[in-house]
Amino acid sequence: MTLEVPAAFAERYAQLVDDAPAFFEAMLTPLPKSFRVNTLKATAETVAPRFAEYGIGIKQTAWYSDAFVSDNPALGSTLEHFLGAIYIQELTSMLPPLLIRSELQTAATVLDACAAPGSKTTQLSALMNNRGTIVANDVEYERIKPLKFNLERSGTLNAVVTNYDLRSFPQMSFEVALLDAPCTSEGIFRKNPRQMLSWSPKRFAPSAHRQKQLILKTFDLLADGGTLIYSTCTFAPEENEAVIDYLLNERPAELEQVKIPNFRLMPGITTWQNQTFDERVSMTARALPHHNDTGGFFLARIRK
Amino acid sequence: MIEPCSANDKSLTLEYLERRYGLAPELLADFEFYASANGRVILGPKQIDPCLSPDTAGLLIARIGNTVKPSTNLLQLVGALILRNFVALERENAVRYIKGLDLEVAATEIGDTTEGYVLLKYLTFPLGCGLLQGTHIKNMLPKAKRIDVRFL
Ligand SMILES: C[S@@+](CC[C@H](N)C(=O)[O-])C[C@H]1O[C@@H](n2cnc3c(N)ncnc32)[C@H](O)[C@@H]1O
Numbered sequence: 001m002t003l004e005v006p007a008a009f010a011e012r013y014a015q016l017v018d019d020a021p022a023f024f025e026a027m028l029t030p031l032p033k034s035f036r037v038n039t040l041k042a043t044a045e046t047v048a049p050r051f052a053e054y055g056i057g058i059k060q061t062a063w064y065s066d067a068f069v070s071d072n073p074a075l076g077s078t079l080e081h082f083l084g085a086i087y088i089q090e091l092t093s094m095l096p097p098l099l100i101r102s103e104l105q106t107a108a109t110v111l112d113a114c115a116a117p118g119s120k121t122t123q124l125s126a127l128m129n130n131r132g133t134i135v136a137n138d139v140e141y142e143r144i145k146p147l148k149f150n151l152e153r154s155g156t157l158n159a160v161v162t163n164y165d166l167r168s169f170p171q172m173s174f175e176v177a178l179l180d181a182p183c184t185s186e187g188i189f190r191k192n193p194r195q196m197l198s199w200s201p202k203r204f205a206p207s208a209h210r211q212k213q214l215i216l217k218t219f220d221l222l223a224d225g226g227t228l229i230y231s232t233c234t235f236a237p238e239e240n241e242a243v244i245d246y247l248l249n250e251r252p253a254e255l256e257q258v259k260i261p262n263f264r265l266m267p268g269i270t271t272w273q274n275q276t277f278d279e280r281v282s283m284t285a286r287a288l289p290h291h292n293d294t295g296g297f298f299l300a301r302i303r304k
Numbered sequence: 305m306i307e308p309c310s311a312n313d314k315s316l317t318l319e320y321l322e323r324r325y326g327l328a329p330e331l332l333a334d335f336e337f338y339a340s341a342n343g344r345v346i347l348g349p350k351q352i353d354p355c356l357s358p359d360t361a362g363l364l365i366a367r368i369g370n371t372v373k374p375s376t377n378l379l380q381l382v383g384a385l386i387l388r389n390f391v392a393l394e395r396e397n398a399v400r401y402i403k404g405l406d407l408e409v410a411a412t413e414i415g416d417t418t419e420g421y422v423l424l425k426y427l428t429f430p431l432g433c434g435l436l437q438g439t440h441i442k443n444m445l446p447k448a449k450r451i452d453v454r455f456l
Contacts, residue, residue: 041381054455079456082402082449083380083429108351131334133349135356144359149448152363155381157335158349160361170355 026289042085063263084153092297111177116143118150183232187296237272240298245277258285309337320372343368376432383430390423398426404450407441
């Protein structure tokens with residue numbers, strides 16, 4: 001049986017994307033394998049020749065010199081994976097830390113509010129070159145173990161792991177925060193297209209409710225002048241632009257343009273069904289699967 | 305849970321790393337030492353806000369019992385700087401080590417490395433920790449890290 005995109009999903013997102021047939025086709029195509037070179041342990045210049053020796057084809061991306069795609073599923077059986085010299089990570093998952101690259105050079109305190117299993121924490125740490133302090137928090141105790149394992153494997157020395165429900169996180173202040181929010185994960189259906197079969201629009205409201213609580217709390221944990229990245233791996237505007245619109249209504253937040261040189265992004269939308277969002281929400285961005293052959297993602301860059 | 309590391313455990317660890325592997329204490333000077341259960345010594349960030357109750361921090365670098373046992377994660381991170389008490393493995397033994405198996409090595413491969421915890425290397429790559437006893441190397445790789453490596 002060939003898998004198809006559920007009709008209600010197709011109808012809903014045909015209104016959102018620029019090229020619906022290309023979007024749906026990409027959604028049914030397996031995600032390319034990808035990894036990031038962990039610069040705490042290696043460099044792209046030392047890793048790439050090793051893969052050439054192995055006969056594993058890899059290709060450097062045009063937008064991040066440490067990011068590579070590969071058509072070979074054996075990345076996890078390489079010495080480099082064992083050594084923590086590479087981190088197997090979906091390409092869009094690498095975008096949030098990249099947006100704050102320059103802030104990370106000097107930041108003394110960084111919050112990774114929903115951190116497990118640590119793909120982005122390890123990348124933040126590499127971009128900080130192990131300086132400063134990252135608080136890597138997650139509410140799910142079972143996810144703390146893989147988080148710790150990934151941090152240790154990557155040689156991360158500057159992280160502190162905490163296990164709070166973010167909504168009751170102690171009041172402190174951070175120069176930089178990342179809220180990689182729990183979401184309905186429509187953007188990673190490409191990893192396992194069967195998940196699409198249980199897709200339901202009923203999931204958006206409870207997820208959005210939680211995201212709104214989490215974004216207010218993360219914003220409140222930010223120092224004046226600090227930068228917050230909000231991200232999800234889902235398409236639903238209820239969990240993306242609507243959450244940012246809510247933040248703009250509730251707090252004195254400013255948005256900054258999201259851009260990544262050489263990576264195609266679609267601007268955030270300002271109307272959806274019968275809702276209109278604050279115009280500034282167009283400074284947020286969406287990564288669509290058919291634009292860069294990746295998962296789907298949403299990004300907002302917020303300044304306090 | 306982590307707590308401040310005692311001055312004694314900190315100096316035991318630093319002295320051991322310097323004496324056995326030639327690792328200068330200054331190498332770790334930008335970080336703080338913490339302690340957790342069963343003699344675990346952790347190297348983490350200098351600043352941890354006192355209002356946090358951390359589950360853990362940084363990297364487990366050693367465990368202090370009758371002697372100091374360095375962690376594989378530490379040896380992998382600083383292995384390139386280790387100048388003594390390492391054993392360079394042949395490819396076949398490197399595969400066995402990464403699988404979690406004990407090893408037999410030739411006396412010529414051991415050279416002037418002395419018995420005790422050693423760094424195992426393959427080419428220039430620091431693989432992790434083993435316990436050298438005669439020509440036998442006991443595998444100290446944590447179970448969760450063991451894989452069937454096919455490309456090396
Ligand atoms: C999208 S995942 C994070 C992925 C992670 N940032 C990475 O890159 O590896 C969302 C995480 O949010 C956590 N989470 C959900 N509700 C939370 C809450 N109230 N407080 C803290 N973490 C929460 C989940 O346990 C989950 O691990």
